[in-house]
Amino acid sequence: MTKIKCGLEIHGYVNVENKTKLFCNCSIDENAKPNTNICPICTAMPGSKPMLANKEAVDKIIAIALMLGCKVNKKMLFQRKHYSWPDLPAGYQKTISGSYSNPVGVNGKFLGIKIADVHLEEDPARWDPVTGEVDYNRSGTPLVEIVTEPDFESTNQLRDWLKSLLTTLNYIKAINKNAGVKADTNVSIEPNFNRVEVKNVNSFSNIVKAAEYEILRQEESLKEGKKIEQETRAFDEKNNKTVFMRSKEQAADYMFIPEPDLPVIKIDDKYIERIRKTLPEKPDEKIKRLTREYKIKKEDAFVLCSDIVLSELFEKVTKKVSAEIAARWLRFELLRVLNYHKKELEEVKLDEKNLIELLLLVENKKITEPTAKKLIEKLVEKPFDVKKYVKQEKLESISDTDELEQICKDVIKNNQKVVDDYKNGRKEALNYLVGQVMRTTKGKASPKELNELFKKLID
Ligand SMILES: [Zn+2]
Structure with missing residues (x-):
């Protein structure tokens, strides 16, 4: 060259x-x-x-x-x-x-x-x-x-x-x-x-x-x-x-x-x-520090530090939420919603307390990821009490296995052809069944859990 x-x-x-x-x-x-x-x-x-x-x-x-x-x-x-x-x-x-x-x-x-x-x-x-x-x-x-x-x-x-x-x-x-x-x-x-x-x-x-x-x-x-x-x-x-x-x-x-x-x-x-x-820590130094201190991936730290407000939000959130979850949700989901609105983080009224509540619900598996994604979209638009809202709208994930099992059994009964397809080796047929339960429960069940459950029930 x-x-x-x-x-x-x-x-x-x-x-x-x-x-x-x-x-x-x-x-x-x-x-x-x-x-x-x-x-x-x-x-x-x-x-x-x-x-x-x-x-x-x-x-x-x-x-x-x-x-x-x-x-x-x-x-x-x-x-x-x-x-x-x-x-x-x-x-x-x-x-x-x-x-x-x-x-x-x-x-x-x-x-x-x-x-x-x-x-x-x-x-x-x-x-x-x-x-x-x-x-x-x-x-x-x-x-x-x-x-x-x-x-x-x-x-x-x-x-x-x-x-x-x-x-x-x-x-x-x-x-x-x-x-x-x-x-x-x-x-x-x-x-x-x-x-x-x-x-x-x-x-x-x-x-x-x-x-x-x-x-x-x-x-x-x-x-x-x-x-x-x-x-x-x-x-x-x-x-x-x-x-x-x-x-x-x-x-x-x-x-x-x-x-x-x-x-x-x-x-x-x-x-x-x-x-x-009055000067802040330089971005390249901050990337190194976040990687070291919070054991997050360098790519995550790089994206988080591309905006000083985002990196500061990350450090506030990690005081209560695991760094892995904070990094993932801020880097992918929060930025996804901001990009959709073509807004910078500093332009929206995102209350960190609300965000922490939301991520704690995710961390403790009280809500499913699809539910959390919808909630973070709402949070970017305006602040609200996430915990209260989840209770009010009954958005907690269904962790009661008996209840879930019953719903799955119903889906199996009503979709016999899809079940047969699955048995005949079409693995992706399972996604359809999972999708049916997600619809019935309005996204309140964990897709991963459902996958396991269906496999158990059908086999
Ligand atoms: Zn002049």
Whole structure:
């Protein structure tokens, strides 16, 4: 296999609770009508000056840097990054990056990949090249940029890593999930490792697709005896391929200068420690701990830890319910119901006390699994007292074997042909008989128990 080197520059919208832009008090609202959340600052009117940077955004970037194992710089300098494009009213972007800057975080490492730089910058406006219209609602929204070293050696590694990165950022609600992420992906292959950059790829799956295509393209070029040039390309989403944008000679010079209208942000160790103390356990550490502490399968721990709220619910539930049952029911049944409703766990009013009651009924075999599945569906919709409901609706499983035996005998009597089929070797005929009892008892008998019972009665 060809040796590859791949690195990422990932952009995401910083999730600030105060929903305010980086250098003005305009609100951030993706659904607002065009050009309604604007002011002289974010439209760069002549003479306007930025306000001090949104403190919440700065703190979030520090939190991200710490989660990714970075060293946090104590002096942060905004710079003007100059380029000419219709979405940039000032003619420059304010960013804590560039030639004279100290990015917020440096020298990090996240799941084996070195992090070169984590920094904060403002988003430009949105320009529609077809109509020529510019929407300034987005202008000045805080963005995080995460730059990795070219440490990825395969696209599988890239895919897994991106997934873990997103989970980790979601643990601290660092980025706006709905807005998605974008990335510039650089890909180079042996023997010369000339760097090709694919600009502005949106969505995680496209980032991986762009890298996959680029590796193939470069391999093919080499086979044809061509040289791989350093260049910038774009990803054509419709045709799943990358297309040439510009060569290295045409690379932009951003003419960075320190931003004269903003003071240098200075923080101390205490400030950094205060933020560090608010951070949760990292997902990969949590997966290891849950596997060890609760003796659950690694795949279960992996799924449970894909959502911090789910993993916390698991740990609360296991205080009362066996870890095996909690892991299985949260991982499969709860997620099944949430997926069906297209909801996140934090969006539903699931009361953990109700859930514990339900799982205890399962654990003690007071209700059957089919009954429990129906109950968990109801629980996701609204909280209710599970124990009381089970009593009221008479949903307890039928454990009285005499009663069950009588029902089974009736089913056998009324389905003689099916019984004969079974006797003649059609094993699946038994499922039909079990199904009949399940119907009569409204799912209150255990299918496993019924199987045994029928075998005993017929043989
Ligand atoms: Zn504004």
